[in-house]
């Protein structure tokens with residue numbers, strides 16, 4: 001309590017400068033004091049004397065003087081509280097809402113009014129806002145009471161990334177709805193294992209594999225014949241050209257199509273690769289494939 005007392009006294013001292021503590025013209029006269037100017041001066045001198053006297057319990061000073069100081073103090077304490085929270089000294093659980101592909105509603109334990117921060121999908125880091133998720137797991141699946149308006153956008157994974165850091169929030173948007181970004185972006189870097197493990201469920205037919213230290217996506221098909229294999233490559237090639245992101249195409253043993261995807265520009269996997277894989281899965285290639293023999 002004495003710490004709080006000293007803190008408050010120091011704040012009062014900070015405010016005791018007449019121009020701060022005694023705002024122009026707005027002086028609440030203690031009860032019973034004269035309203036003439038002599039009386040007012042005497043009162044103000046008395047106030048200043050008292051403020052110099054730290055022995056008075058600070059709360060008494062507050063009780064006797066302008067509520068402004070209390071307001072200021074409360075603002076300071078509230079700001080400190082918010083700072084403490086946002087610096088994550090006090091772990092709190094965030095309710096993360098995703099309402100549109102690029103915006104995330106978050107709120108302190110879902111009681112404060114939701115706010116909106118810009119989410120940079122390419123970097124999967126909330127830009128411009130320090131946030132904290134108290135634990136892994138589902139942070140939220142869109143506005144309370146239902147899935148996000150897009151239906152396809154879900155927050156599947158978030159975790160605190162240490163004090164003072166940002167929040168690693170991987171927003172899994174329906175990848176086939178997204179667009180690849182140019183690979184010559186400066187901020188393009190391989191995604192983390194965490195992000196890959198969250199994006200992977202959207203391309204279940206693909207496998208992640210490590211090719212000499214480079215993580216890649218790979219999927220295999222058996223086509224009816226060699227020419228249909230090339231037809232298959234043609235529709236994949238048209239897609240790749242439109243996305244500006246290209247897979248490695250293999251046609252092996254005349255009817256085994258193998259497609260591998262990775263981002264050459266950064267020597268690893270990026271969201272582009274998952275987007276391209278999801279779009280390839282949407283291509284009309286059923287008619288090229290050999291029937292699976294049900295044995």
Ligand SMILES: C[C@H](O)[C@H](O)[C@H]1CNC2=NC(N)=NC(=O)C2=N1
Nearest residue numbers: 182183244245246262263264265
């Ligand atoms: C500027 C343009 O994004 C680059 O040339 C693209 C082309 N296609 C690409 N495709 C793949 N898979 N990786 C790349 O780094 C890449 N770079």
